[in-house]
Amino acid sequence: MVDYFQALGVSVPRLLAGTGLTQSNLNDPDTDILARQELRLVANILAQVSDAQAHATALGNRYHYSAYGLWGYGLVCCNTVEQALALALKYLPLTYAFSGVDYREDGDQAVLSFTPPPLEPDISQFLLARDMVAAVLLVRELVGDSFNQIVNSPVSYGAGSNDVVFPKKLLDRSLPQANAVTAAMCEQQCRELIHRRRISSGVTADVEQFLRGQRWQKPVLAEVAQYLNMSERSLKRHLQQEGASFRELVEQYRSSEACRLLQQHDLLVSEIALRLGFSDTSTFSQAFKRWHGISPSSYQKKCRNL
Structure with a gap:
């Protein structure tokens, strides 16, 4: 950059x-x-x-597979596109992407869905565009020129989601630089990197991971403690030693999740309040103003204008 x-x-x-x-x-x-x-x-x-937003696409086209280190080389050495996709999603935290990436299949189509990161709208939009273009470039480098037809396909604006769609049969394609031994070695090292990060980040990161996995449910301390196989008292003590608290982590989760949901144009503020466990829209609005300084409806309108 x-x-x-x-x-x-x-x-x-x-x-x-x-x-x-x-x-x-x-x-x-x-x-x-x-x-x-x-x-x-x-x-x-x-x-x-x-005009920085206009440069996000060109910037994304600079993220070649070699920029990702072991993760990128591991993808190149996979036997098929399907194997590379599975590896990519499994170790996504090792990349530069701030956007969330999910995969689904719709008939004979494969769909990569990108969720904007829960940040200020202009920053979120910039990173989303960069991450999507970088992902398309990566697939093109893996598959070769046959992917150009997808890259050059029409772009639809104003949609309810941010998707890259391609034929599902592409997943069966063999990769030209496949090497099973090297791919296995890269995956092993990616796994070790993730493990070291988890150890160094402590209990706080484990709690944050649990909260992200409990989407639409109100987090309860007892459930988190059970998930981590420790008592509530021990969990509180570990968080305190790391300079955090369960209440603060829940607030941070709700704050970021609120931003993410408000960027989805098909959701009402009242629906988002309910999903995040607030008793009513007014209580959610007060909390959102405390977190971000503006009302949820104003934030949503700002996102739609980008």
């Missing part, structure tokens, strides 16, 4: 302002870049480039 927008004339110090990163950090393979640092960079881009 820095290289792309630097080429457009934006200075590196302006792009990296407030991220805590320097140019030398970006060139150091041992540097760990946090999500919040990347989000600050995106905010800087949107502030510095007047």
Whole structure:
């Protein structure tokens, strides 16, 4: 991202302002870049480039499979597109994507659905466009020129979901660089990376994962403790040691989930309030204003105008 927008004339110090990163950090393979640092960079881009949203597509086309490290090479070495897709979705947290990605089948069509990240609307829209184009590029590099017909197909705007649709028969296609041994080795290392992240992130990350899996249900401390095979008291103590609390984590989950749902144009504010466990729309609206400074209806309208 820095290289792309630097080429457009934006200075590196302006792009990296407030991220805590320097140019030398970006060139150091041992540097760990946090999500919040990347989000600050995106905010800087949107502030510095007047037509930044128009560049999201071109930016997405720079995310070649080699940019993803072990995850990308693992996909290339899979035997078939179907195997590569399964591996990609299983280890999606190892990628740059902020958008949620789900797969489903509809008759003879395969559908990749992209959920906008629960962020400020302009940042969410920028990242969604980048992530979708990057995913299409990745499939094209895996499959080859036969995927061009999908890339060049008409784009429909104003739809209720963000989907990439392609023939399901494409999943059976053998990949030209398949290597079962290398694919297995890459998957093993991806699995180890995920495991190390889980250990380093602690109980807080496990609670957050549980909350994401309990969509539409009101979270209860006892259920989370049972899921983690520990007592409620022990769970509270672990969270306190990590500087968190169950109540705060639930609030963060509801806040981000509210943003995600409000970006789906087919849902009413009253429906979203009910799904998130609020007793009524008024209580939800008050909570949303406390989280984001604007009403749910205003946020939803802002999303629709992007």
